[in-house]
Amino acid sequence: MANIDSGFLQIGRMDTLAQGKTWLHRLDPRAKLIAVSVFIVTVVSFDKYTLSALIPFFVFPAILVGAGGLPVRFLMARVLMVAPFAFFIGIFNPLLDRQTFFQMGTIAVSGGWISFGSIMIRFVLTITTVLALIALSGFNGVCLAMEKLGAPKPFVVQLLFLYRYLFVLTDEAIRMVRARSLRAFHSKTMGIKTFASLVGHLLLRALDRAQRIHLAMCCRGFDGRVPMIKPMGLDWKAVAFTVGWCGLFILLRFYNLPLKLGALVTGWVG
Amino acid sequence: MSHHIVETQDLHYTYPDGTMGLCGVSFRITHGESVALVGANGAGKSTLLLHLNGFLTATQGGLRIGDYPLTAKNVKAVRRSVGMVFQDPDDQLFMPTVFDDVAFGPLNLGLPEEEVERRVMSALEIVGVPHLKKRAPYKLSGGEKRSVAIASVLSMAPDILVMDEPTSNLDPRSRSRLIQLLKSFEHTKIIATHDLDMALDVCQRTIVLHQGLITADGPTLALFQDEQLLARSGLEKPLRMQGCPVCGEWKERDHGGYRKGAEAGEA
Numbered sequence: 001m002a003n004i005d006s007g008f009l010q011i012g013r014m015d016t017l018a019q020g021k022t023w024l025h026r027l028d029p030r031a032k033l034i035a036v037s038v039f040i041v042t043v044v045s046f047d048k049y050t051l052s053a054l055i056p057f058f059v060f061p062a063i064l065v066g067a068g069g070l071p072v073r074f075l076m077a078r079v080l081m082v083a084p085f086a087f088f089i090g091i092f093n094p095l096l097d098r099q100t101f102f103q104m105g106t107i108a109v110s111g112g113w114i115s116f117g118s119i120m121i122r123f124v125l126t127i128t129t130v131l132a133l134i135a136l137s138g139f140n141g142v143c144l145a146m147e148k149l150g151a152p153k154p155f156v157v158q159l160l161f162l163y164r165y166l167f168v169l170t171d172e173a174i175r176m177v178r179a180r181s182l183r184a185f186h187s188k189t190m191g192i193k194t195f196a197s198l199v200g201h202l203l204l205r206a207l208d209r210a211q212r213i214h215l216a217m218c219c220r221g222f223d224g225r226v227p228m229i230k231p232m233g234l235d236w237k238a239v240a241f242t243v244g245w246c247g248l249f250i251l252l253r254f255y256n257l258p259l260k261l262g263a264l265v266t267g268w269v270g
Numbered sequence: 271m272s273h274h275i276v277e278t279q280d281l282h283y284t285y286p287d288g289t290m291g292l293c294g295v296s297f298r299i300t301h302g303e304s305v306a307l308v309g310a311n312g313a314g315k316s317t318l319l320l321h322l323n324g325f326l327t328a329t330q331g332g333l334r335i336g337d338y339p340l341t342a343k344n345v346k347a348v349r350r351s352v353g354m355v356f357q358d359p360d361d362q363l364f365m366p367t368v369f370d371d372v373a374f375g376p377l378n379l380g381l382p383e384e385e386v387e388r389r390v391m392s393a394l395e396i397v398g399v400p401h402l403k404k405r406a407p408y409k410l411s412g413g414e415k416r417s418v419a420i421a422s423v424l425s426m427a428p429d430i431l432v433m434d435e436p437t438s439n440l441d442p443r444s445r446s447r448l449i450q451l452l453k454s455f456e457h458t459k460i461i462a463t464h465d466l467d468m469a470l471d472v473c474q475r476t477i478v479l480h481q482g483l484i485t486a487d488g489p490t491l492a493l494f495q496d497e498q499l500l501a502r503s504g505l506e507k508p509l510r511m512q513g514c515p516v517c518g519e520w521k522e523r524d525h526g527g528y529r530k531g532a533e534a535g536e537a
């Protein structure tokens with residue numbers, strides 16, 4: 001049966017990966033979350049024509065994936081699946097920004113192509129890192145870390161519930177779509193009328209379920225708070241991990257390593 | 271004083287759209303009794319169960335849980351002593367992991383963490399699934415989900431267990447395991463079910479509901495032998511009490527179905 005686990009993002013497999021036993025898996029999720037957040041902010045904060053300064057940043061996802069024993073092909077396939085979003089954000093840049101940026105032999109490279117490349121690099125960097133974070137800590141681990149770091153509790157609870165019922169709701173939607181296709185012999189596409197009715201029913205079912213879940217919660221003393229025992233230990237390793245990586249990111253932000261290396265090499269050659 | 275008594279007096283309930291749910295239901299269930307609530311679809315079983323936890327309030331009549339009448343003020347205390355297991359475990363297991371789910375109730379009771387952990391592990395051991403504690407509920411099988419749902423209620427140490435169709439959607443092996451488990455509980459049990467064979471195994475007493483009214487209340491075996499009563503209430507004898515299709519004691523029904531082995535052979 002097709003479900004959310006065999007489909008689009010294979011979210012369920014991420015949870016399986018999160019049960020790994022490497023030191024990166026065991027590291028406090030808060031340390032990973034802070035490092036990844038600083039990483040994303042740093043990567044995004046570069047000028048729109050930046051290319052070379054972004055390259056050293058690949059070391060972070062590479063180490064997360066390598067040391068965490070994560071399957072590279074699996075993660076890359078997920079990145080490619082969402083790549084069209086970034087592609088369409090950036091693809092108009094070469095048309096709008098035609099000013100020649102530099103000359104490569106006889107080919108003039110416009111600023112638009114540079115900024116498009118920059119967007120794609122940032123996209124790959126950030127998405128790979130976020131996927132690695134979830135595959136190392138689990139979605140729930142990330143949510144709990146957010147809560148421990150002071151994110152609003154209702155927001156975190158919403159995220160946890162969204163994640164929990166995403167699977168149930170998707171299965172329900174798939175069953176409805178299958179039931180429709182079994183009785184729609186000739187039409188492969190769904191008419192707007194059928195689609196509207198299907199979505200409407202899904203919404204009503206979701207509301208019904210929400211009501212039943214609320215009943216179940218009230219039965220067990222729910223009073224607006226969702227209590228949890230969270231065994232998290234912030235040890236020196238976690239602190240070193242956070243401080244070390246954040247320091248490196250900030251250093252790389254203000255110090256273009258490839259440029260300096262290039263200058264060093266060309267200077268030395270010259 | 272006993273917390274384990276459930277008593278209803280002339281309970282009436284009408285849904286907001288005017289549908290009659292219950293039309294005068296009265297019974298008294300005492301400490302340690304195990305009672306099956308049976309009836310055709312729409313007989314009012316689920317409506318009655320929702321009253322036992324204070325989710326629905328009777329339009330007429332009253333309900334006592336333990337020594338106190340159920341009112342809006344003591345509904346929280348009542349929910350603490352009445353553990354409800356829902357029909358669909360996906361409704362009941364809403365936390366990220368099995369451990370968190372079973373710990374949800376005890377943590378809401380304000381128990382210290384060590385006590386919560388002790389209760390969670392003991393509840394999981396009773397239902398035989400301590401190894402699942404770190405798993406996500408959506409990855410469990412139907413039988414495992416049901417066991418965890420029961421553990422999530424047991425961890426609150428309720429006096430009364432209320433269950434809605436506990437054996438639905440279970441494979442035969444999981445079903446008989448669940449029956450053994452239910453038989454081992456000493457709580458007062460109220461089980462709404464269509465599985466009359468399970469009722470025969472687990473419950474000494476049965477209440478038959480039909481169109482919002484109690485049509486019979488008595489020893490399970492005696493009621494299930496009364497074919498007229500069962501037919502009037504839209505029910506049939508438990509399969510175990512019907513004839514065997516192989517050795518030829520199966521009665522041909524007016525609505526078709528199996529025929530006597532010998533006749534089937536001749537045909």
